[in-house]
Amino acid sequence: MAKGKILIVDDEQDVRDIFSDRLEKGGYNPIVAENGEEAIALLRSGDNMINVGLIMCDIRMPKVNGIECIAFLKQEAPGIPVVVVTGYPDPDMARDLIARGIKEYLVKPVDNETMMKMVNRIVAEGKDFSLA
Numbered sequence: 001m002a003k004g005k006i007l008i009v010d011d012e013q014d015v016r017d018i019f020s021d022r023l024e025k026g027g028y029n030p031i032v033a034e035n036g037e038e039a040i041a042l043l044r045s046g047d048n049m050i051n052v053g054l055i056m057c058d059i060r061m062p063k064v065n066g067i068e069c070i071a072f073l074k075q076e077a078p079g080i081p082v083v084v085v086t087g088y089p090d091p092d093m094a095r096d097l098i099a100r101g102i103k104e105y106l107v108k109p110v111d112n113e114t115m116m117k118m119v120n121r122i123v124a125e126g127k128d129f130s131l132a
Helices: 013-025 036-044 066-076 091-099 112-125
Strands: 005-009 029-033 052-057 082-086 104-107
Touching: 005 013, 005 036, 013 029, 013 112, 029 036, 036 052, 036 066, 052 066, 052 112, 066 082, 066 091, 082 112, 091 104, 104 112
Parallel strands: 005 029, 005 052, 052 082, 082 104
Antiparallel strands: none
């Protein structure tokens, strides 16, 4: 039985495939978007706004970048936890995003054990409606 939906937002196909595979093996139902624009559309479709338990979002993407996407997500779906996974670490950006309510800021490549422990912990904590 699936543990819930996880939205993966990353412009790199390899990253989406690796994260999806890891999450499926961990019992989750991953859905993927290649940019922030697609992520917003996916989140608005079907029951995703209710059933997505975690969003893993890259920062540097075409169309709608991660910063814009996260701003939308925090406004439209404030209870869904967001984790930033980036290949371009920036300590100032990390502090700013954490101040805005993201749960974690990870730097690629992320090893499987670290990722799954983090996902399991955040999903177990549930949505945070006190931020709404």
